[in-house]
Amino acid sequence: MNPFAIPxxxxxxxxxxxxxxxxxxxxxxxxxxTIVSLDQFVxxxxxxxxxxxxxxxxxILATLFFFTLLMLLLKKFxxxxxxxxxxxxxxxxxxxxxxxxxxxxxxxxxxxxxxALLKEARTEAQAIVENAKQQGxxxxxxxxxxxxxxxxxxxxxxxxxxxxEKDKAIQAVRxxxxxxxxxxxxxxxxxxxSEEDNRxxxxxxxxxxxxxx
Amino acid sequence: MNxxxxxxxxxxxxxxxxxxxxxxxxxxxxxxxxxISTRNMKLKPTGMQNFMExxxxxxxxxxxxxxxxxxxxxxxxxxxxxxxxxxxxxMLGLPFAIAYDHVLWWKSPTADPTITMTLAVMxxxxxxxxxxxxxxxxxxxxxxxxxxxxxxxLKIIEEFANTLTLGLRLYGNIYAGEILIGLLAGLAxxxxxxxxxxxxxxxxxxxxxxxxxxxQAFIFVxxxxxxxxxxxxxxx
Numbered sequence: 001m002n003p004f005a006i007p008x009x010x011x012x013x014x015x016x017x018x019x020x021x022x023x024x025x026x027x028x029x030x031x032x033x034t035i036v037s038l039d040q041f042v043x044x045x046x047x048x049x050x051x052x053x054x055x056x057x058x059x060i061l062a063t064l065f066f067f068t069l070l071m072l073l074l075k076k077f078x079x080x081x082x083x084x085x086x087x088x089x090x091x092x093x094x095x096x097x098x099x100x101x102x103x104x105x106x107x108x109x110x111x112x113x114x115x116a117l118l119k120e121a122r123t124e125a126q127a128i129v130e131n132a133k134q135q136g137x138x139x140x141x142x143x144x145x146x147x148x149x150x151x152x153x154x155x156x157x158x159x160x161x162x163x164x165e166k167d168k169a170i171q172a173v174r175x176x177x178x179x180x181x182x183x184x185x186x187x188x189x190x191x192x193x194s195e196e197d198n199r200x201x202x203x204x205x206x207x208x209x210x211x212x213x
Numbered sequence: 214m215n216x217x218x219x220x221x222x223x224x225x226x227x228x229x230x231x232x233x234x235x236x237x238x239x240x241x242x243x244x245x246x247x248x249i250s251t252r253n254m255k256l257k258p259t260g261m262q263n264f265m266e267x268x269x270x271x272x273x274x275x276x277x278x279x280x281x282x283x284x285x286x287x288x289x290x291x292x293x294x295x296x297x298x299x300x301x302x303x304m305l306g307l308p309f310a311i312a313y314d315h316v317l318w319w320k321s322p323t324a325d326p327t328i329t330m331t332l333a334v335m336x337x338x339x340x341x342x343x344x345x346x347x348x349x350x351x352x353x354x355x356x357x358x359x360x361x362x363x364x365x366x367l368k369i370i371e372e373f374a375n376t377l378t379l380g381l382r383l384y385g386n387i388y389a390g391e392i393l394i395g396l397l398a399g400l401a402x403x404x405x406x407x408x409x410x411x412x413x414x415x416x417x418x419x420x421x422x423x424x425x426x427x428x429q430a431f432i433f434v435x436x437x438x439x440x441x442x443x444x445x446x447x448x449x
Contacts (some may be wrong), residue, residue: 058233070244077247078265129282
């Protein structure tokens with residue numbers, strides 16, 4: 001208490017002098033009460049309780065009481081719940097941000113995955129097309145080759161047949177000719193020419209005649 | 214204008230019932246504001262809840278400008294109560310003063326030096342308490358020898374000067390405001406001419422007093438937190 005009393009005293013004493021000079025009435029009434037007490041305190045410091053008697057000790061206690069009460073009430077009814085809800089909100093925001101960050105990275109990952117898949121599918125499709133084209137080309141070449149070979153074979157066959165037929169025809173004609181020649185010679189010679197004896201001879205002749213042509 | 218304060222004696226203590234009344238009214242108003250605005254709270258705030266949250270953020274900002282939130286968080290409730298209490302107390306004396314039989318009953322409780330000094334001493338005592346508690350006894354006493362040992366007497370004087378200025382600044386501002394409002398009101402009730410002449414200055418002074426009351430509440434809390442941070446922080 002004492003440390004406060006000294007500056008307070010000088011302060012109030014100054015006021016005291018001012019009041020004598022005649023300041024507003026309210027100051028006098030306000031101050032005079034205190035001044036008396038402080039004067040008393042200064043003059044009769046040993047008396048002690050004079051100062052405390054005049055000091056509004058009740059007000060001091062009441063102020064402390066009311067302030068503490070208000071603080072407790074605020075804590076119970078306003079500050080506590082409000083802090084709770086503000087913390088809750090901060091938590092919510094933090095978790096939301098985290099969630100958003102997570103889903104963002106997840107979607108980025110998914111996008112990357114999808115992109116890779118798409119790329120893969122595209123290359124695959126290209127490969128399939130390429131493959132099909134190649135296969136088609138190969139098949140076409142094969143078919144053409146087969147066709148060409150078939151045609152050649154057919155031609156060859158035909159040629160062989162033709163040659164065969166020709167040979168056959170020639171043979172037939174030759175035989176016919178031999179028979180007719182023998183018949184003619186028989187008629188001309190008037191005797192039977194032994195077919196067995198002369199056939200070789202005639203055939204030789206015809207052979208020669210054929211070569212001669 | 215010639216008002217005196219009422220006085221009661223009880224259990225050997227001296228009471229000023231006007232102070233008690235106004236303290237109770239202040240507490241009631243502050244509590245109602247806080248209570249009503251925190252009913253039906255939502256994560257997505259609306260209306261009064263917004264206001265209350267703004268006040269809390271504002272006080273948080275004051276504390277954060279002095280110390281880190283980990284240290285200062287525990288003073289949030291104190292600072293919030295202080296700023297709301299002092300602001301409402303400052304505003305109460307503005308619209309009118311009620312005197313009955315020359316006894317002043319309705320006024321700003323902060324226009325009484327006892328109350329402001331009580332608040333100031335309370336804050337300073339708390340700073341010393343938390344200074345010892347959080348920085349340790351050794352650091353607390355070492356704090357008086359910083360920045361230089363020979364400044365120790367000055368540092369000790371500073372503690373008392375801080376207390377006095379903190380309490381008396383608030384008291385002086387509000388008391389002066391009430392006196393001038395009282396004078397202007399006296400002038401207004403004296404005559405018709407006086408009424409006409411007093412309207413404009415009275416309105417201007419009331420507006421200014423609102424400003425003063427707000428600023429003083431802010432300054433009180435700000436300085437409280439400055440003193441607090443000086444005590445609880447050892448590394449600066």
